[in-house]
Amino acid sequence: MLAGSASGISIPELNRMRTHPGRLQGLRLIHTHFKDGRLTFEDLTDLAKLRLDMVYAIEVLEDGSPGLAYGAHLLPAEEGGTLWKVLDPVPTYRIDIPFDAFIEALEGEITKRQTLLVPGAHADRAILVVVSSSGGDMLKDVIDEFQSLAKAAEVTVVDTVVQKRPKPDPRYVIGKGKVADIYLRALAKDANLLVFDHELTPSQARSIAEIADMRVIDRTQLILDIFARRARTREGKIQVELAQLRYNMSRLVGKNPSLSRLAGGIGTRGPGETKLEVDRRRAKERMERLERENSRISLKRRITRARRERQGLPVISIIGYTNTGKSTLLNALTRSSVLTADMPFATLDPSSKRLRFPKDIEVIITDTVGFIRDLPKDLRAAFMATLEELEDAHLLLEVIDLTDPHIDYRIQAVEEILKGLNLQDKPRLKVFNKADRVHRSTARSWAERHDGVIISALDRATLRALIERMQGYFLKV
Ligand SMILES: Nc1nc2c(ncn2[C@@H]2O[C@H](COP(=O)(O)OP(=O)(O)OP(=O)(O)O)[C@@H](O)[C@H]2O)c(=O)[nH]1
Ligand SMILES: [Mg+2]
Structure with a gap:
C-alpha cells in the first residue's frame, strides 16, 4: 500500500525480472484518480516498465464514492506498436475479471512468445542505433557491419534503429524524441543495452542513458568488448585493458548517478578481473603498471625482430579487412591451425610461422589483427605495437573477400588504413579469396x-x- 499525492505517486524501485523473463511482476497497481479517471501515459509506461500484472485507476467522484474503473494490461507481444491493452471502463463495483486465471493465462502467453524471441537468455539484448547523413549502399554496409560486430560481442540484437539526419544532435545525437521512442521500443522488446554506431562523448552517453533508462555504449566500446573476449596472449590482454582504461578514464570523472548505467557488463568486460568502476587514481596506477609491462614485452619483441633480421629471413605479412580469411590462408600455407571463425576479429594476437617455398627459400609469414573502417583512435594506439611489425615486412599479402557485397568500400578502407600506418608504398600483393563462392x-x-x-x-x-607469385618476388630480390 502506497500513498501518493494528487499529481502522482512514486513507486519504489522493484526488481525488474522476477524469476523468468516471461513472468510478470506479481503486483497489481490499483490507484485513484481524482478528476479524470482515464489512465495516463505514465500509468501505462509504469505498467510496461515494471511489468505489472495489471494497472487500474479508480475514479473518485465529488462525493468520495468510486466511479468508473479504468484498467490495462500488457500484451503478450507488441501489436502494431502498442505494448498494452486499455480496457473499457466499467463502474468499479462491476469489475468482473477473474484475476488469477487471467494473469496466469497472460503469463503463459508471454512465456510462449518469449522463448521464441530469446535465443540466449543471458545475453545482453540490444537496440542498435545508426546515425547517418547519407543513405543507400554505403548505409547498408554500415548497418550490416555493425550487426556483425554486435554478434561477435555475443549481443542479441532485438532492433536496429536508423536515423538519417544531416548533423548529429549535440546532446542526444539522434534527438530527444527519438531517444524517448527508443525507450518505449526497449520496453516492448525487453532490451537492456543501447549501442550507437557513433562515437559518444561521455556527456552524450549520460544524457541518452537518462532518458532511455538503460546502458548506453558506442561502437568503440563494442569493439573493445570483442577484443577483450578474443585476446589470448598476455600482450594482447594488456593492450586491450590499456585501451579500455584509457577510454573509460574520461567517463569516470565526477559522480553522476547514471554512471552505473555506463559501467558493468558489455563495454566494460575486461580480461582478468578488472572492474572499470575503479576510481581514477586506481585506474591510473593500473595503467602505469600495464604500460611498464607492455614496454618490457615490446622490448622482447624488438629483440626477436632483430634476431630474425640477423637470420636474414624475409617477412611476409598477411593483412586485410577483418573476416576475409587471413588466418585460414596462413593455415593453408603453413599447415598450421591458427583459430579461424566466421566473425570479425577472430584473430587478435598475431602469429608467425615459417614457410619454405619449393625453390628452398625460407620466409617468415605472419598473421595480423584484421582492419576495420573508422578504427576508433583508442584502439589504433593499442594495436600500433602489433601493427608496427608490418614495417619489417618485405611483402604484404592483402587478403580480400570476394563474397563481400561491398568489396570496393573494403579495398578503399584498407587503403586508407595503410596510409595511416605509412605503409602504402610497401610491396603488396592482393589476394582475392573465397573464389569457391563466386x-x-x-x-x-x-x-x-x-x-x-x-x-x-x-x-x-x-x-x-599465389605461391609462384610470392616466390618470384623473393627470387628477384
Ligand atoms: N567459402 C570460403 N570460406 C572461407 C575461405 N577462406 C576463409 N573462409 C572462411 O571465412 C571465415 C573467416 O576466416 P578467418 O581465416 O578467420 O578470417 P580472418 O581474416 O583471419 O578474420 P579475423 O581474424 O577475424 O580478422 C571463416 O569462417 C573461414 O572458414 C574460402 O576460401 N572460402
Ligand atoms: Mg584471423
Missing part, C-alpha cells in the same frame, strides 16, 4: 583490375599461383 568471371575481373591472384584458402590446391 562466379569465376567475377573473381577474374577483380583480380585483373588489381593485378592480384585468386585463391580459395580452404582449398590448398588453389594456392599454386
Whole structure:
C-alpha cells in the first residue's frame, strides 16, 4: 500500500525480472484518480516498465464514492506498436475479471512468445542505433557491419534503429524524441543495452542513458568488448585493458548517478578481473603498471625482430579487412591451425610461422589483427605495437573477400588504413579469396583490375599461383 499525492505517486524501485523473463511482476497497481479517471501515459509506461500484472485507476467522484474503473494490461507481444491493452471502463463495483486465471493465462502467453524471441537468455539484448547523413549502399554496409560486430560481442540484437539526419544532435545525437521512442521500443522488446554506431562523448552517453533508462555504449566500446573476449596472449590482454582504461578514464570523472548505467557488463568486460568502476587514481596506477609491462614485452619483441633480421629471413605479412580469411590462408600455407571463425576479429594476437617455398627459400609469414573502417583512435594506439611489425615486412599479402557485397568500400578502407600506418608504398600483393563462392568471371575481373591472384584458402590446391607469385618476388630480390 502506497500513498501518493494528487499529481502522482512514486513507486519504489522493484526488481525488474522476477524469476523468468516471461513472468510478470506479481503486483497489481490499483490507484485513484481524482478528476479524470482515464489512465495516463505514465500509468501505462509504469505498467510496461515494471511489468505489472495489471494497472487500474479508480475514479473518485465529488462525493468520495468510486466511479468508473479504468484498467490495462500488457500484451503478450507488441501489436502494431502498442505494448498494452486499455480496457473499457466499467463502474468499479462491476469489475468482473477473474484475476488469477487471467494473469496466469497472460503469463503463459508471454512465456510462449518469449522463448521464441530469446535465443540466449543471458545475453545482453540490444537496440542498435545508426546515425547517418547519407543513405543507400554505403548505409547498408554500415548497418550490416555493425550487426556483425554486435554478434561477435555475443549481443542479441532485438532492433536496429536508423536515423538519417544531416548533423548529429549535440546532446542526444539522434534527438530527444527519438531517444524517448527508443525507450518505449526497449520496453516492448525487453532490451537492456543501447549501442550507437557513433562515437559518444561521455556527456552524450549520460544524457541518452537518462532518458532511455538503460546502458548506453558506442561502437568503440563494442569493439573493445570483442577484443577483450578474443585476446589470448598476455600482450594482447594488456593492450586491450590499456585501451579500455584509457577510454573509460574520461567517463569516470565526477559522480553522476547514471554512471552505473555506463559501467558493468558489455563495454566494460575486461580480461582478468578488472572492474572499470575503479576510481581514477586506481585506474591510473593500473595503467602505469600495464604500460611498464607492455614496454618490457615490446622490448622482447624488438629483440626477436632483430634476431630474425640477423637470420636474414624475409617477412611476409598477411593483412586485410577483418573476416576475409587471413588466418585460414596462413593455415593453408603453413599447415598450421591458427583459430579461424566466421566473425570479425577472430584473430587478435598475431602469429608467425615459417614457410619454405619449393625453390628452398625460407620466409617468415605472419598473421595480423584484421582492419576495420573508422578504427576508433583508442584502439589504433593499442594495436600500433602489433601493427608496427608490418614495417619489417618485405611483402604484404592483402587478403580480400570476394563474397563481400561491398568489396570496393573494403579495398578503399584498407587503403586508407595503410596510409595511416605509412605503409602504402610497401610491396603488396592482393589476394582475392573465397573464389569457391563466386562466379569465376567475377573473381577474374577483380583480380585483373588489381593485378592480384585468386585463391580459395580452404582449398590448398588453389594456392599454386599465389605461391609462384610470392616466390618470384623473393627470387628477384
Ligand atoms: N567459402 C570460403 N570460406 C572461407 C575461405 N577462406 C576463409 N573462409 C572462411 O571465412 C571465415 C573467416 O576466416 P578467418 O581465416 O578467420 O578470417 P580472418 O581474416 O583471419 O578474420 P579475423 O581474424 O577475424 O580478422 C571463416 O569462417 C573461414 O572458414 C574460402 O576460401 N572460402
Ligand atoms: Mg584471423
